[in-house]
Amino acid sequence: MTLPQSSTSSPARKQSNGASPATLGTAQAWATALLSVPAALASGACLAAILPVNTANAIFSAGLLTPVIWVACLVWGFLANGLLRVALGLGFLTLASIAIVLVVNLVT
Protein backbone atom coordinates (compact mmCIF):
# COMPACT_ATOMS: atom_id res chain seq x y z
CA MET A 1 0.00 0.00 0.00
CA THR A 2 1.23 3.47 -0.65
CA LEU A 3 -0.27 6.22 1.33
CA PRO A 4 1.19 9.52 0.27
CA GLN A 5 0.87 11.15 3.65
CA SER A 6 3.11 10.52 6.58
CA SER A 7 1.43 9.35 9.74
CA THR A 8 2.42 12.52 11.49
CA SER A 9 0.75 14.69 8.88
CA SER A 10 -2.04 12.43 7.67
CA PRO A 11 -5.24 14.40 7.03
CA ALA A 12 -7.09 11.37 8.29
CA ARG A 13 -5.61 12.01 11.70
CA LYS A 14 -6.36 15.73 11.78
CA GLN A 15 -9.62 17.11 13.03
CA SER A 16 -10.49 20.56 14.12
CA ASN A 17 -11.14 19.39 17.69
CA GLY A 18 -7.85 17.53 17.82
CA ALA A 19 -9.44 14.09 18.07
CA SER A 20 -8.03 11.20 16.07
CA PRO A 21 -10.88 9.68 14.11
CA ALA A 22 -8.69 6.92 12.72
CA THR A 23 -7.55 5.73 16.11
CA LEU A 24 -9.31 2.67 17.43
CA GLY A 25 -10.43 3.08 21.02
CA THR A 26 -9.32 0.48 23.56
CA ALA A 27 -12.86 0.00 24.86
CA GLN A 28 -14.18 -0.53 21.35
CA ALA A 29 -11.39 -3.00 20.59
CA TRP A 30 -12.14 -5.04 23.69
CA ALA A 31 -15.89 -4.87 23.11
CA THR A 32 -15.41 -6.09 19.56
CA ALA A 33 -13.10 -8.92 20.61
CA LEU A 34 -15.50 -10.12 23.33
CA LEU A 35 -18.85 -9.59 21.62
CA SER A 36 -17.68 -11.19 18.38
CA VAL A 37 -17.48 -14.58 20.13
CA PRO A 38 -21.21 -15.02 20.91
CA ALA A 39 -22.13 -13.24 17.69
CA ALA A 40 -20.11 -15.67 15.57
CA LEU A 41 -21.20 -18.79 17.46
CA ALA A 42 -24.88 -17.77 17.43
CA SER A 43 -24.72 -16.86 13.73
CA GLY A 44 -23.14 -20.22 12.95
CA ALA A 45 -25.89 -21.98 14.90
CA CYS A 46 -28.49 -19.91 13.08
CA LEU A 47 -27.02 -20.96 9.74
CA ALA A 48 -27.05 -24.60 10.79
CA ALA A 49 -30.73 -24.29 11.77
CA ILE A 50 -31.94 -22.68 8.55
CA LEU A 51 -29.79 -24.40 5.92
CA PRO A 52 -32.08 -26.69 3.89
CA VAL A 53 -29.75 -29.70 4.07
CA ASN A 54 -29.46 -32.77 6.26
CA THR A 55 -28.09 -32.51 9.80
CA ALA A 56 -24.55 -33.62 8.98
CA ASN A 57 -24.21 -31.19 6.09
CA ALA A 58 -25.74 -28.37 8.13
CA ILE A 59 -23.18 -28.92 10.90
CA PHE A 60 -20.27 -29.14 8.48
CA SER A 61 -21.30 -26.11 6.43
CA ALA A 62 -22.08 -23.90 9.40
CA GLY A 63 -18.91 -25.05 11.16
CA LEU A 64 -16.80 -24.08 8.18
CA LEU A 65 -18.51 -20.69 7.88
CA THR A 66 -18.34 -19.79 11.59
CA PRO A 67 -14.67 -18.63 11.50
CA VAL A 68 -15.44 -16.52 8.43
CA ILE A 69 -18.35 -14.89 10.26
CA TRP A 70 -16.13 -14.43 13.31
CA VAL A 71 -13.43 -12.57 11.38
CA ALA A 72 -16.09 -10.51 9.58
CA CYS A 73 -17.57 -9.53 12.97
CA LEU A 74 -14.12 -8.52 14.20
CA VAL A 75 -13.34 -6.40 11.15
CA TRP A 76 -16.77 -4.76 11.23
CA GLY A 77 -16.47 -4.07 14.96
CA PHE A 78 -13.03 -2.53 14.63
CA LEU A 79 -14.21 -0.32 11.77
CA ALA A 80 -17.53 0.66 13.35
CA ASN A 81 -18.02 4.21 14.43
CA GLY A 82 -18.05 4.01 18.20
CA LEU A 83 -18.48 1.62 21.10
CA LEU A 84 -22.26 1.91 21.19
CA ARG A 85 -22.60 0.89 17.57
CA VAL A 86 -20.39 -2.16 18.19
CA ALA A 87 -22.44 -3.20 21.21
CA LEU A 88 -25.73 -2.72 19.40
CA GLY A 89 -24.61 -4.35 16.17
CA LEU A 90 -22.98 -7.45 17.58
CA GLY A 91 -25.59 -7.74 20.34
CA PHE A 92 -28.40 -7.59 17.81
CA LEU A 93 -26.70 -10.20 15.62
CA THR A 94 -26.37 -12.52 18.62
CA LEU A 95 -29.94 -12.12 19.86
CA ALA A 96 -31.49 -12.28 16.40
CA SER A 97 -29.57 -15.48 15.65
CA ILE A 98 -30.66 -17.08 18.91
CA ALA A 99 -34.25 -16.06 18.23
CA ILE A 100 -34.17 -17.65 14.77
CA VAL A 101 -32.72 -20.87 16.21
CA LEU A 102 -35.47 -21.01 18.84
CA VAL A 103 -38.21 -20.35 16.29
CA VAL A 104 -36.87 -22.97 13.88
CA ASN A 105 -36.61 -25.52 16.69
CA LEU A 106 -40.17 -24.77 17.79
CA VAL A 107 -41.57 -25.04 14.29
CA THR A 108 -39.78 -28.23 13.23
Add this chain to the structure above:
Amino acid sequence: MQQQTRVRLYDVHSWTGAFLGLFVFALCFTGTVALFFNELEPWERPAARGAMPDRPALDAAVAAVAAAHGDAFPDDFLVFAPEPYRNSILIGFQPTTPGAERITIEADPSSGAIIGPYHEGVGRFLRNLHTDLHLPSPWGRYLVGLGGIVMLLSIVTGIATHAKIIKNLHVFRPDRSRRLAWTDAHNVSGVWALPFHLMIAFTGTIIGLAGLFLIPLALATTGGDQDAAIAAIVGDPPQAAGTPAVMASLNEVLHDAAMRMPEARASLVDVHYWGDANATAHVRIEDGPDLKHVTELRYSLSSGAFREAWALSETSGGRVYAAMTPLHYGTFGGIALKALYAVLGLASSFVVASGMVVWLERRAQRGTGVSQRVSGVWVGASTGMLLATAGALALHHALPSSTDRVFGTGLTYAGLWVLAVGYAAWRAEDRTALRHLLAATAVLLAMTPLIRLSVEGAELWSSSLPAVATDMTLIAVAIATAILTQAIPVPSTHEKSPRAVSPQRVPLTRSGVE
Protein backbone atom coordinates in the same frame (compact mmCIF):
# COMPACT_ATOMS: atom_id res chain seq x y z
CA MET B 1 -11.21 2.11 0.27
CA GLN B 2 -11.20 5.30 2.30
CA GLN B 3 -7.92 6.30 3.83
CA GLN B 4 -9.43 6.47 7.30
CA THR B 5 -10.64 2.89 6.97
CA ARG B 6 -7.22 1.81 5.79
CA VAL B 7 -5.49 3.57 8.68
CA ARG B 8 -7.75 1.89 11.19
CA LEU B 9 -7.22 -1.52 9.61
CA TYR B 10 -3.50 -0.85 9.76
CA ASP B 11 -3.89 -0.12 13.47
CA VAL B 12 -5.77 -3.39 13.97
CA HIS B 13 -3.09 -5.26 11.98
CA SER B 14 -0.29 -3.68 14.02
CA TRP B 15 -1.80 -4.05 17.47
CA THR B 16 -2.99 -7.58 16.84
CA GLY B 17 0.57 -8.49 15.95
CA ALA B 18 2.01 -6.54 18.86
CA PHE B 19 -0.21 -8.20 21.47
CA LEU B 20 -0.44 -11.70 20.06
CA GLY B 21 2.52 -11.92 17.68
CA LEU B 22 4.58 -14.13 19.97
CA PHE B 23 1.69 -16.58 20.40
CA VAL B 24 1.13 -16.81 16.64
CA PHE B 25 4.88 -17.10 16.04
CA ALA B 26 5.05 -19.99 18.53
CA LEU B 27 2.18 -21.75 16.74
CA CYS B 28 3.79 -21.26 13.32
CA PHE B 29 7.27 -22.37 14.34
CA THR B 30 6.30 -25.35 16.49
CA GLY B 31 3.88 -26.40 13.75
CA THR B 32 6.68 -26.29 11.19
CA VAL B 33 8.93 -28.59 13.24
CA ALA B 34 5.99 -30.77 14.29
CA LEU B 35 5.28 -31.58 10.63
CA PHE B 36 8.05 -34.15 10.98
CA PHE B 37 7.10 -35.73 14.32
CA ASN B 38 6.59 -39.10 12.65
CA GLU B 39 9.80 -38.90 10.64
CA LEU B 40 11.77 -38.02 13.79
CA GLU B 41 10.82 -41.24 15.60
CA PRO B 42 13.53 -43.52 14.15
CA TRP B 43 16.11 -40.88 14.99
CA GLU B 44 14.77 -40.50 18.52
CA ARG B 45 14.30 -44.16 19.44
CA PRO B 46 16.23 -47.20 18.25
CA ALA B 47 13.13 -49.31 19.05
CA ALA B 48 11.29 -47.60 16.22
CA ARG B 49 13.83 -48.60 13.55
CA GLY B 50 13.86 -51.59 11.25
CA ALA B 51 11.75 -53.03 8.47
CA MET B 52 8.08 -53.58 9.19
CA PRO B 53 6.89 -57.21 9.20
CA ASP B 54 4.28 -58.13 6.60
CA ARG B 55 1.81 -59.11 9.27
CA PRO B 56 2.46 -57.44 12.63
CA ALA B 57 1.57 -59.53 15.67
CA LEU B 58 -1.37 -57.43 16.85
CA ASP B 59 -3.17 -60.36 18.55
CA ALA B 60 -0.10 -61.37 20.52
CA ALA B 61 0.52 -57.77 21.57
CA VAL B 62 -3.08 -57.29 22.75
CA ALA B 63 -2.94 -60.59 24.64
CA ALA B 64 0.36 -59.63 26.30
CA VAL B 65 -0.88 -56.21 27.37
CA ALA B 66 -4.22 -57.60 28.57
CA ALA B 67 -2.42 -60.26 30.62
CA ALA B 68 -0.04 -57.69 32.10
CA HIS B 69 -2.85 -55.35 33.22
CA GLY B 70 -5.47 -57.91 34.27
CA ASP B 71 -8.82 -56.42 35.24
CA ALA B 72 -7.54 -52.88 34.61
CA PHE B 73 -7.45 -53.57 30.87
CA PRO B 74 -10.66 -52.16 29.33
CA ASP B 75 -12.77 -53.54 26.48
CA ASP B 76 -12.31 -50.35 24.44
CA PHE B 77 -8.76 -49.65 23.27
CA LEU B 78 -6.66 -48.48 20.32
CA VAL B 79 -4.08 -50.55 18.46
CA PHE B 80 -1.55 -48.61 16.38
CA ALA B 81 -0.01 -50.81 13.72
CA PRO B 82 3.66 -50.33 12.76
CA GLU B 83 4.28 -47.41 10.41
CA PRO B 84 7.12 -46.59 8.02
CA TYR B 85 8.74 -44.46 10.74
CA ARG B 86 7.80 -46.57 13.78
CA ASN B 87 8.44 -50.27 13.65
CA SER B 88 6.52 -51.20 16.77
CA ILE B 89 2.96 -51.81 17.90
CA LEU B 90 1.34 -49.32 20.27
CA ILE B 91 -1.68 -50.14 22.41
CA GLY B 92 -3.38 -47.16 24.03
CA PHE B 93 -6.10 -47.46 26.65
CA GLN B 94 -7.72 -45.88 29.67
CA PRO B 95 -7.29 -48.32 32.59
CA THR B 96 -10.50 -49.16 34.41
CA THR B 97 -8.79 -48.37 37.72
CA PRO B 98 -10.39 -45.18 39.12
CA GLY B 99 -8.15 -42.14 38.71
CA ALA B 100 -5.66 -43.89 36.45
CA GLU B 101 -4.22 -41.90 33.56
CA ARG B 102 -4.41 -43.03 29.96
CA ILE B 103 -1.37 -45.11 29.00
CA THR B 104 0.25 -46.38 25.82
CA ILE B 105 2.28 -49.61 25.75
CA GLU B 106 4.84 -50.38 23.05
CA ALA B 107 5.19 -53.95 21.79
CA ASP B 108 7.52 -55.79 19.43
CA PRO B 109 5.96 -55.96 15.92
CA SER B 110 7.08 -59.52 15.21
CA SER B 111 6.51 -61.28 18.53
CA GLY B 112 4.01 -58.97 20.24
CA ALA B 113 6.15 -59.00 23.38
CA ILE B 114 5.86 -55.88 25.53
CA ILE B 115 8.80 -53.48 25.13
CA GLY B 116 7.56 -51.05 27.76
CA PRO B 117 5.57 -47.84 28.21
CA TYR B 118 5.69 -45.59 25.17
CA HIS B 119 7.25 -42.20 25.90
CA GLU B 120 6.99 -39.23 23.60
CA GLY B 121 10.10 -37.71 22.06
CA VAL B 122 10.94 -34.18 20.95
CA GLY B 123 8.79 -34.39 17.82
CA ARG B 124 5.65 -35.33 19.70
CA PHE B 125 6.48 -32.82 22.45
CA LEU B 126 6.51 -30.06 19.82
CA ARG B 127 3.40 -31.44 18.15
CA ASN B 128 1.50 -31.35 21.45
CA LEU B 129 2.83 -27.86 22.09
CA HIS B 130 1.45 -26.87 18.70
CA THR B 131 -1.92 -28.59 19.03
CA ASP B 132 -2.69 -28.22 22.75
CA LEU B 133 0.02 -26.00 24.30
CA HIS B 134 0.39 -28.90 26.79
CA LEU B 135 -2.78 -27.64 28.47
CA PRO B 136 -5.68 -29.85 29.58
CA SER B 137 -8.12 -30.86 26.87
CA PRO B 138 -9.99 -29.11 25.34
CA TRP B 139 -8.77 -25.70 26.57
CA GLY B 140 -5.36 -25.86 24.93
CA ARG B 141 -6.88 -26.79 21.59
CA TYR B 142 -9.41 -23.97 21.85
CA LEU B 143 -6.62 -21.48 22.57
CA VAL B 144 -4.73 -22.70 19.52
CA GLY B 145 -7.92 -22.31 17.48
CA LEU B 146 -8.22 -18.74 18.74
CA GLY B 147 -4.66 -18.25 17.50
CA GLY B 148 -5.95 -19.23 14.07
CA ILE B 149 -8.66 -16.55 14.30
CA VAL B 150 -5.99 -14.00 15.26
CA MET B 151 -3.89 -15.09 12.29
CA LEU B 152 -6.88 -14.85 9.95
CA LEU B 153 -7.66 -11.37 11.24
CA SER B 154 -4.03 -10.30 10.75
CA ILE B 155 -4.02 -11.64 7.19
CA VAL B 156 -7.33 -10.00 6.24
CA THR B 157 -6.36 -6.63 7.70
CA GLY B 158 -2.88 -6.96 6.19
CA ILE B 159 -4.33 -7.51 2.72
CA ALA B 160 -6.77 -4.63 3.12
CA THR B 161 -4.01 -2.32 4.32
CA HIS B 162 -1.83 -2.89 1.28
CA ALA B 163 -3.30 -1.15 -1.75
CA LYS B 164 -0.49 -2.24 -4.07
CA ILE B 165 -0.26 -5.86 -3.05
CA ILE B 166 1.10 -7.03 -6.41
CA LYS B 167 3.91 -4.50 -6.19
CA ASN B 168 4.92 -6.11 -2.90
CA LEU B 169 5.79 -9.28 -4.74
CA HIS B 170 9.06 -7.86 -6.00
CA VAL B 171 9.92 -4.86 -3.82
CA PHE B 172 12.91 -5.54 -1.61
CA ARG B 173 15.34 -2.73 -0.74
CA PRO B 174 17.89 -4.02 1.74
CA ASP B 175 20.24 -1.12 0.91
CA ARG B 176 17.81 1.47 2.25
CA SER B 177 16.98 1.93 5.92
CA ARG B 178 16.84 -0.96 8.34
CA ARG B 179 13.12 -0.45 8.92
CA LEU B 180 12.42 -0.40 5.19
CA ALA B 181 14.41 -3.60 4.68
CA TRP B 182 12.38 -5.36 7.37
CA THR B 183 9.12 -3.93 5.97
CA ASP B 184 9.96 -5.18 2.48
CA ALA B 185 10.95 -8.59 3.83
CA HIS B 186 7.67 -8.74 5.79
CA ASN B 187 5.63 -7.83 2.71
CA VAL B 188 7.46 -10.09 0.27
CA SER B 189 7.26 -13.17 2.50
CA GLY B 190 3.67 -12.33 3.39
CA VAL B 191 2.44 -11.82 -0.16
CA TRP B 192 4.36 -14.62 -1.88
CA ALA B 193 3.10 -17.22 0.57
CA LEU B 194 -0.32 -15.62 1.06
CA PRO B 195 -2.41 -18.64 -0.07
CA PHE B 196 -0.47 -20.86 2.34
CA HIS B 197 -0.87 -18.40 5.23
CA LEU B 198 -4.62 -18.21 4.61
CA MET B 199 -5.00 -21.96 4.25
CA ILE B 200 -2.98 -22.81 7.35
CA ALA B 201 -4.81 -20.21 9.48
CA PHE B 202 -8.27 -21.33 8.31
CA THR B 203 -7.65 -25.07 8.64
CA GLY B 204 -5.97 -24.52 12.03
CA THR B 205 -9.00 -22.58 13.24
CA ILE B 206 -11.39 -25.31 12.12
CA ILE B 207 -9.30 -28.09 13.69
CA GLY B 208 -8.78 -26.17 16.92
CA LEU B 209 -12.31 -24.89 17.42
CA ALA B 210 -14.35 -27.77 15.97
CA GLY B 211 -15.29 -28.90 19.47
CA LEU B 212 -16.35 -25.39 20.49
CA PHE B 213 -18.36 -24.88 17.30
CA LEU B 214 -20.15 -28.19 17.80
CA ILE B 215 -21.86 -26.98 20.99
CA PRO B 216 -24.06 -24.26 19.41
CA LEU B 217 -24.40 -26.26 16.20
CA ALA B 218 -25.75 -29.22 18.16
CA LEU B 219 -28.09 -26.86 19.98
CA ALA B 220 -29.45 -25.64 16.67
CA THR B 221 -29.74 -28.96 14.86
CA THR B 222 -30.38 -31.64 17.48
CA GLY B 223 -31.84 -29.69 20.38
CA GLY B 224 -28.53 -29.51 22.24
CA ASP B 225 -27.75 -33.24 22.13
CA GLN B 226 -24.06 -33.33 21.18
CA ASP B 227 -24.03 -37.13 20.98
CA ALA B 228 -26.91 -37.02 18.50
CA ALA B 229 -25.04 -34.39 16.46
CA ILE B 230 -21.93 -36.58 16.39
CA ALA B 231 -24.06 -39.61 15.52
CA ALA B 232 -25.51 -37.66 12.58
CA ILE B 233 -21.97 -37.34 11.24
CA VAL B 234 -20.29 -40.63 12.08
CA GLY B 235 -23.30 -42.90 12.57
CA ASP B 236 -24.69 -44.52 15.72
CA PRO B 237 -22.07 -45.89 18.12
CA PRO B 238 -21.94 -49.68 18.59
CA GLN B 239 -23.83 -51.18 21.54
CA ALA B 240 -22.65 -54.11 23.66
CA ALA B 241 -24.70 -57.31 23.46
CA GLY B 242 -23.75 -58.43 26.95
CA THR B 243 -22.88 -61.94 25.83
CA PRO B 244 -19.25 -63.04 25.60
CA ALA B 245 -17.80 -64.22 22.29
CA VAL B 246 -14.51 -65.44 20.89
CA MET B 247 -12.73 -62.59 19.10
CA ALA B 248 -11.55 -62.76 15.50
CA SER B 249 -7.91 -62.12 14.70
CA LEU B 250 -6.91 -58.45 14.57
CA ASN B 251 -4.00 -59.50 12.33
CA GLU B 252 -6.48 -60.77 9.74
CA VAL B 253 -8.71 -57.72 10.10
CA LEU B 254 -5.77 -55.37 9.47
CA HIS B 255 -4.56 -57.50 6.55
CA ASP B 256 -8.02 -57.46 4.97
CA ALA B 257 -8.22 -53.67 5.36
CA ALA B 258 -4.82 -53.25 3.72
CA MET B 259 -5.96 -55.39 0.79
CA ARG B 260 -9.15 -53.36 0.36
CA MET B 261 -7.29 -50.01 0.24
CA PRO B 262 -3.77 -50.82 -0.97
CA GLU B 263 -2.98 -47.21 -1.93
CA ALA B 264 -3.44 -45.97 1.64
CA ARG B 265 -2.11 -46.92 5.05
CA ALA B 266 -4.24 -48.88 7.53
CA SER B 267 -2.70 -47.51 10.67
CA LEU B 268 -5.10 -47.62 13.56
CA VAL B 269 -7.57 -50.20 14.86
CA ASP B 270 -10.23 -48.76 17.16
CA VAL B 271 -11.64 -51.67 19.17
CA HIS B 272 -15.00 -51.48 20.94
CA TYR B 273 -16.43 -54.03 23.40
CA TRP B 274 -13.56 -56.53 23.16
CA GLY B 275 -14.84 -60.00 24.13
CA ASP B 276 -18.50 -59.12 23.49
CA ALA B 277 -20.71 -60.60 20.77
CA ASN B 278 -21.17 -57.09 19.33
CA ALA B 279 -17.46 -56.22 19.43
CA THR B 280 -16.31 -54.09 16.50
CA ALA B 281 -13.00 -53.04 15.01
CA HIS B 282 -12.88 -49.77 13.07
CA VAL B 283 -9.72 -49.76 10.97
CA ARG B 284 -8.80 -46.17 10.24
CA ILE B 285 -7.16 -45.39 6.93
CA GLU B 286 -4.93 -42.32 7.06
CA ASP B 287 -2.37 -40.50 4.97
CA GLY B 288 -3.86 -41.62 1.69
CA PRO B 289 -2.86 -40.03 -1.59
CA ASP B 290 -5.85 -37.68 -1.50
CA LEU B 291 -7.50 -35.29 0.90
CA LYS B 292 -9.93 -37.78 2.45
CA HIS B 293 -8.55 -37.66 5.95
CA VAL B 294 -10.67 -40.20 7.77
CA THR B 295 -11.90 -43.36 6.18
CA GLU B 296 -12.89 -46.31 8.28
CA LEU B 297 -13.34 -49.93 7.38
CA ARG B 298 -15.63 -51.47 9.98
CA TYR B 299 -15.50 -55.13 11.01
CA SER B 300 -17.40 -57.39 13.35
CA LEU B 301 -14.92 -58.93 15.78
CA SER B 302 -17.16 -61.85 16.71
CA SER B 303 -17.15 -63.12 13.12
CA GLY B 304 -14.23 -61.19 11.60
CA ALA B 305 -16.55 -60.15 8.75
CA PHE B 306 -16.23 -56.84 6.95
CA ARG B 307 -19.36 -54.77 7.61
CA GLU B 308 -19.04 -51.40 5.90
CA ALA B 309 -16.73 -48.66 4.70
CA TRP B 310 -17.35 -45.23 6.10
CA ALA B 311 -15.75 -41.93 5.15
CA LEU B 312 -16.14 -38.46 6.58
CA SER B 313 -16.23 -37.27 2.98
CA GLU B 314 -19.48 -39.08 2.13
CA THR B 315 -21.44 -35.84 2.42
CA SER B 316 -20.58 -32.65 0.51
CA GLY B 317 -19.92 -30.69 3.71
CA GLY B 318 -17.92 -33.63 5.03
CA ARG B 319 -15.78 -33.65 1.88
CA VAL B 320 -14.63 -30.12 2.63
CA TYR B 321 -14.24 -30.79 6.34
CA ALA B 322 -12.31 -34.01 5.70
CA ALA B 323 -9.71 -32.03 3.79
CA MET B 324 -8.91 -29.76 6.75
CA THR B 325 -6.50 -32.05 8.62
CA PRO B 326 -4.45 -33.32 5.63
CA LEU B 327 -4.29 -29.78 4.27
CA HIS B 328 -3.08 -28.44 7.60
CA TYR B 329 -0.46 -31.14 8.22
CA GLY B 330 0.54 -31.77 4.61
CA THR B 331 0.07 -35.52 4.91
CA PHE B 332 -1.25 -36.18 1.41
CA GLY B 333 1.89 -35.70 -0.71
CA GLY B 334 4.79 -37.51 0.88
CA ILE B 335 8.01 -36.09 2.28
CA ALA B 336 8.51 -33.65 -0.62
CA LEU B 337 5.24 -31.90 0.18
CA LYS B 338 6.19 -31.78 3.85
CA ALA B 339 9.49 -30.14 2.92
CA LEU B 340 7.56 -27.50 0.96
CA TYR B 341 5.25 -27.04 3.94
CA ALA B 342 8.30 -26.56 6.15
CA VAL B 343 9.66 -23.78 3.92
CA LEU B 344 6.25 -22.09 3.82
CA GLY B 345 5.81 -22.62 7.56
CA LEU B 346 9.11 -20.86 8.17
CA ALA B 347 7.83 -18.08 5.91
CA SER B 348 4.74 -17.77 8.14
CA SER B 349 6.98 -17.59 11.21
CA PHE B 350 9.16 -14.99 9.51
CA VAL B 351 6.16 -12.84 8.54
CA VAL B 352 5.13 -12.67 12.21
CA ALA B 353 8.69 -12.05 13.46
CA SER B 354 9.48 -9.39 10.85
CA GLY B 355 6.12 -7.71 11.41
CA MET B 356 6.98 -7.33 15.08
CA VAL B 357 10.41 -5.89 14.22
CA VAL B 358 8.77 -3.36 11.87
CA TRP B 359 6.33 -2.38 14.62
CA LEU B 360 9.15 -1.91 17.13
CA GLU B 361 11.30 0.04 14.66
CA ARG B 362 8.44 2.30 13.71
CA ARG B 363 7.56 3.08 17.30
CA ALA B 364 11.19 3.65 18.16
CA GLN B 365 11.56 6.10 15.28
CA ARG B 366 8.48 7.95 16.43
CA GLY B 367 10.01 8.18 19.87
CA THR B 368 7.08 6.41 21.51
CA GLY B 369 9.08 4.80 24.23
CA VAL B 370 10.21 1.45 22.83
CA SER B 371 13.63 0.68 24.21
CA GLN B 372 16.33 -1.58 22.85
CA ARG B 373 15.52 -3.85 25.76
CA VAL B 374 11.98 -4.41 24.46
CA SER B 375 13.37 -5.26 21.03
CA GLY B 376 15.84 -7.56 22.74
CA VAL B 377 13.05 -9.36 24.59
CA TRP B 378 11.22 -9.91 21.31
CA VAL B 379 14.38 -11.26 19.68
CA GLY B 380 14.99 -13.51 22.67
CA ALA B 381 11.40 -14.76 22.81
CA SER B 382 11.21 -15.61 19.11
CA THR B 383 14.78 -16.79 18.43
CA GLY B 384 14.69 -18.50 21.82
CA MET B 385 12.24 -21.02 20.37
CA LEU B 386 14.78 -21.98 17.71
CA LEU B 387 17.44 -22.35 20.40
CA ALA B 388 15.10 -24.30 22.69
CA THR B 389 14.19 -26.71 19.88
CA ALA B 390 17.86 -27.26 19.02
CA GLY B 391 18.68 -27.77 22.70
CA ALA B 392 15.86 -30.29 23.20
CA LEU B 393 17.06 -32.26 20.16
CA ALA B 394 20.69 -32.13 21.31
CA LEU B 395 19.91 -33.26 24.84
CA HIS B 396 17.44 -35.97 23.81
CA HIS B 397 20.05 -38.68 23.40
CA ALA B 398 22.18 -37.45 26.30
CA LEU B 399 19.43 -38.19 28.82
CA PRO B 400 19.83 -41.67 30.25
CA SER B 401 16.32 -43.13 30.02
CA SER B 402 13.14 -42.59 28.09
CA THR B 403 11.38 -41.52 31.30
CA ASP B 404 14.02 -38.85 31.87
CA ARG B 405 13.60 -37.71 28.29
CA VAL B 406 9.90 -36.94 28.76
CA PHE B 407 10.66 -34.49 31.58
CA GLY B 408 14.04 -33.51 30.15
CA THR B 409 12.58 -32.33 26.87
CA GLY B 410 10.11 -30.02 28.56
CA LEU B 411 12.64 -28.71 31.06
CA THR B 412 15.29 -28.16 28.39
CA TYR B 413 12.85 -26.39 26.10
CA ALA B 414 11.44 -24.10 28.79
CA GLY B 415 14.84 -23.48 30.40
CA LEU B 416 16.62 -22.54 27.19
CA TRP B 417 13.76 -20.29 26.13
CA VAL B 418 13.82 -18.40 29.43
CA LEU B 419 17.62 -18.13 29.20
CA ALA B 420 17.36 -16.75 25.66
CA VAL B 421 14.83 -14.11 26.69
CA GLY B 422 16.92 -13.14 29.70
CA TYR B 423 20.13 -12.97 27.69
CA ALA B 424 18.59 -10.86 24.92
CA ALA B 425 17.05 -8.49 27.46
CA TRP B 426 20.40 -8.19 29.22
CA ARG B 427 22.32 -7.51 25.98
CA ALA B 428 19.84 -4.74 25.14
CA GLU B 429 21.08 -4.75 21.53
CA ASP B 430 18.81 -6.82 19.36
CA ARG B 431 21.18 -7.51 16.46
CA THR B 432 23.96 -8.73 18.74
CA ALA B 433 21.50 -10.86 20.71
CA LEU B 434 20.11 -12.28 17.47
CA ARG B 435 23.59 -13.18 16.22
CA HIS B 436 24.55 -14.86 19.47
CA LEU B 437 21.32 -16.83 19.83
CA LEU B 438 21.43 -18.02 16.21
CA ALA B 439 25.08 -18.99 16.61
CA ALA B 440 24.23 -21.00 19.73
CA THR B 441 21.38 -22.66 17.81
CA ALA B 442 23.76 -23.60 14.97
CA VAL B 443 26.28 -25.07 17.44
CA LEU B 444 23.62 -27.15 19.22
CA LEU B 445 22.22 -28.43 15.93
CA ALA B 446 25.70 -29.39 14.70
CA MET B 447 26.42 -31.19 17.98
CA THR B 448 23.17 -33.14 17.95
CA PRO B 449 24.20 -35.92 15.49
CA LEU B 450 27.52 -36.30 17.30
CA ILE B 451 25.77 -36.72 20.65
CA ARG B 452 23.45 -39.36 19.19
CA LEU B 453 26.29 -41.31 17.65
CA SER B 454 28.43 -41.13 20.76
CA VAL B 455 25.56 -42.33 22.98
CA GLU B 456 24.34 -45.06 20.64
CA GLY B 457 27.88 -46.07 19.74
CA ALA B 458 26.89 -46.47 16.09
CA GLU B 459 28.73 -45.49 12.98
CA LEU B 460 26.99 -42.74 11.07
CA TRP B 461 26.13 -44.86 8.03
CA SER B 462 25.13 -48.02 9.86
CA SER B 463 22.05 -46.50 11.47
CA SER B 464 18.66 -46.64 9.81
CA LEU B 465 18.16 -44.45 6.76
CA PRO B 466 15.57 -42.10 8.36
CA ALA B 467 17.88 -41.58 11.36
CA VAL B 468 20.85 -40.78 9.11
CA ALA B 469 18.66 -38.51 6.96
CA THR B 470 17.61 -36.65 10.11
CA ASP B 471 21.27 -36.22 11.12
CA MET B 472 22.13 -34.88 7.67
CA THR B 473 19.15 -32.49 7.79
CA LEU B 474 20.20 -31.22 11.21
CA ILE B 475 23.72 -30.58 9.95
CA ALA B 476 22.36 -28.77 6.87
CA VAL B 477 20.10 -26.61 9.04
CA ALA B 478 23.06 -25.90 11.33
CA ILE B 479 25.14 -24.71 8.36
CA ALA B 480 22.24 -22.59 7.05
CA THR B 481 21.80 -21.05 10.50
CA ALA B 482 25.53 -20.30 10.71
CA ILE B 483 25.43 -18.59 7.29
CA LEU B 484 22.39 -16.59 8.39
CA THR B 485 24.24 -15.59 11.55
CA GLN B 486 27.15 -14.29 9.49
CA ALA B 487 24.77 -12.34 7.25
CA ILE B 488 23.42 -10.28 10.14
CA PRO B 489 25.43 -7.04 10.26
CA VAL B 490 27.43 -6.37 13.38
CA PRO B 491 26.34 -3.10 14.92
CA SER B 492 29.22 -0.66 14.66
CA THR B 493 30.14 1.54 17.58
CA HIS B 494 30.09 4.51 15.17
CA GLU B 495 26.79 3.52 13.65
CA LYS B 496 24.01 5.90 14.29
CA SER B 497 21.23 3.91 15.92
CA PRO B 498 17.84 4.42 14.33
CA ARG B 499 16.54 4.96 17.80
CA ALA B 500 18.81 7.97 18.17
CA VAL B 501 17.19 9.70 15.21
CA SER B 502 14.79 12.43 16.05
CA PRO B 503 11.23 11.49 15.12
CA GLN B 504 10.80 14.86 13.44
CA ARG B 505 13.56 14.08 10.94
CA VAL B 506 12.28 10.66 9.89
CA PRO B 507 9.71 10.66 7.09
CA LEU B 508 7.10 8.15 8.14
CA THR B 509 4.18 6.81 6.20
CA ARG B 510 1.32 4.56 7.10
CA SER B 511 2.15 2.30 4.24
CA GLY B 512 3.49 -1.19 4.56
CA VAL B 513 5.86 -0.46 1.66
CA GLU B 514 7.16 3.07 1.85
